[in-house]
Amino acid sequence: MTTEAALAAIRSLLGPRGVVEDARDQAPYLEEPRKLFPGRAALVTRPADRDQLAGVLRLCHAARLPVIPLGGRTGLVGGTTSQEGPPPVLISLERLNRILALDAKAMTMTVQAGCILENIHRAAEAEGLLFPINLGARGSCMIGGNISTNAGGIQVLRYGNTRDLVLGLEVVLPDGEIWDGLRALRKDNTGYDMKQLFIGAEGTLGVVTAAVLRLFPRPEEVQTAFLALPDAAAAIGLYALAQRLSGGTLSAFELIQRFGVEISCRFGGGVDPLSAPAPWYVLLEMSGAADGSLRATLEALLEAAMEQGLVLDGTIAESSAQAASLWHLREALVDSQQFEGASIKHDIAVPISLVPDFLVQAGAAALAVIPTARL
Template sequence: MSNIDQLAAIVGPGNVITDSNDLAPYLVEERGLYHGAALAVVRPNSTAQVAEVVKLCASAGIPMVPQGGNTGLCGGAVPSEDGRAVVISTERLTRIRAVDPVDFTLTAEAGCILSNLQQAAAEADCLFPLSLGAEGSCRIGGNISTNAGGTNVLRYGNTRDLVLGLEVVLPDGQVWNGLKRLRKDNTGYALQHLFIGAEGTLGLITACVLKLFPRPREIATAFVALSDLEAALPLFARARTASGDSVTACELVPRIGLELGMRHVPGVRDPFESPHDWMLLLELSSSRPGGLRDALEEVLGQAFEDGLAVDAVIAESDAQRSDFWRIREAIPEAQKKEGGSIKHDVAVATSRVPEMIRRCTSAVEAAMPGIRVVPFGHLGDGNTHFNLTQPPDADKAAFLTRWEEMNRIVHDIVVEMEGSISAEHGIGRLKVDELVHYKPEIDLNLMARIKKAFDPNGLMNPGKILR
């Protein structure tokens, strides 16, 4: 019996995909940077089936690529081009096993779509705060495997901070059951944290226990025009203090980002009568109603007096709040319509974000006159999407050949500022060489030893994170 037949015997013939047309969606990265090949895509519907699939592949020496929604931006879920691997999709692992509003926990399988978990939490009058642009199609196993960030990290933390327990199929097919709902457990190494952010290189996550929070009863959102980029920091700090640290999001929007959105994305409008170079989307939330609007108005009033803000609009309805968020979320969508885009997902200490943006902007503009710098994103947690859009009349292919050059310019500055070259998107295939270039040798050696201990034959998502 062939390996394909054996896989079909485990998951059913209809859940082993080998036809080239049907395989295609599983083999390409979201931005089209990578086009892989595979023996098959296998779609198990239980942890037991995943374990049997992994055991079979391990015994046959077949590389395995775990895949959730395949919405990542670094090629972490795409197989290599040699066609030797089997992609193990979690798209049928979609059961929500339990929602407990007393423990404030939700137990779910890895293939659950993020927005469905948000809805399940809301139905229990709770909040699951992980939120990102792909939440309607990304899957929680992938979010955990990449330690996804998003717009609420400032208040609730990265995905790592939202996970209490995991169930994982190890590279040899054993099942590690760490599905605990405990808030405190000091019985040795916290093994679940090894798998969070490991991008499927140490095992395949099949289920998780997630933290829930009280559902917000009041949300106050403002779009603020800043006097200059540096004004964002004191305004943000004042908002945290005045609101009792209730700032949920603090997102930086440059003028070019707003203009690209208005040009290409329906529904994006300038909330101000005159143009401004730098803007801030500031949102406060609380599970206890009353007081946030007043706190926000007080902060903005003082910001006007002190010359930090030159204009502001507070959302008067859910629709207006959605309009504000549409401006922020439209930026990467609009960039696609402007030709080539070289992206950087970097972080420095929050207090140094303006300095980083100024320095990196000057450096890339000197290297490529006419390049359009689009820095935006999560100012409150120090993470900036420092994206570079091609000059208007440039050739896209020629522009993208300078990806490594631009990476080196930006990443050198970020690392010199004690920052990170990958704040929330992970390493995948895209940044393997960058990791080798910047990571201390002792870090790389420790990571390689952990990989070897879990996956001595190197079959679980090979070529990701580590060479």
């Protein structure tokens, strides 16, 4: 099949609502948040359902046309754009945006891949439940994108990555065949766990069209603190202490450098709540039952941490608005970076106890290559 024949067949399969032809309307589909990797497209498509999407893939496969699935296009590494080879057919999941089922007793939710993460949060909250993947892009990223990047987010310590939170998946394979693994079983010990291949695969093995997600009881109370630290090594001591004293209620622990707080305040509307600057900070959150013990546990942790010299200063949010303001410091950091010039994004995992050493060694290695870099 020729490219022209395949594109014509896709147009007729999807109808006018299913393709974006106007150059101005296409522009957002060819961009990514950092504006570093401009995209191109042979055609921008918006299938209405799984079967239309399968039809698009079948035709692209027959014509050997490259395809890129698009979620909310909030990924920071150019995964939705391509600069080389034949222009791809872009497949936006935006119309597959329905929550298909929510089983509050079994604590599962079945969703189409184009559901915006924040809408999933809201649906879970309405039932007193929690879907714990949470990140700054929650208002635009889609669950299919979260699954395909195996997103971590700010509660990964307690609940794990997306990989740990998906019970079942439905995927359209590159030739248009449908792989149906949309199961909601808590215990599934049958053979290979095929869905795990597609999680974190960035669309290279197929297009995720639906998923069954694990939900959790929604914590009744959340306590948030922003703490100043003398150095990164103190964060490791603080983390161990927090795990020991918090009785499993530690739900977030974000280590932030002074430079990050500065750009978040300068460009992102963040407000530094502490009177004196410190080299490092930890944004810490505990969540659990509303039995009054959480605040006392957090205060005891801070007292012990200050006695041990792990924490220099800190503040505990007195209201949900204050907690949101502390979180804003962290979340605005991502977008604020672009105003400071070019930045190199990375998502590096090292064993917790090696983080301080890693920072020293990686910093020295980066400065050896780019002596003017700010770390």
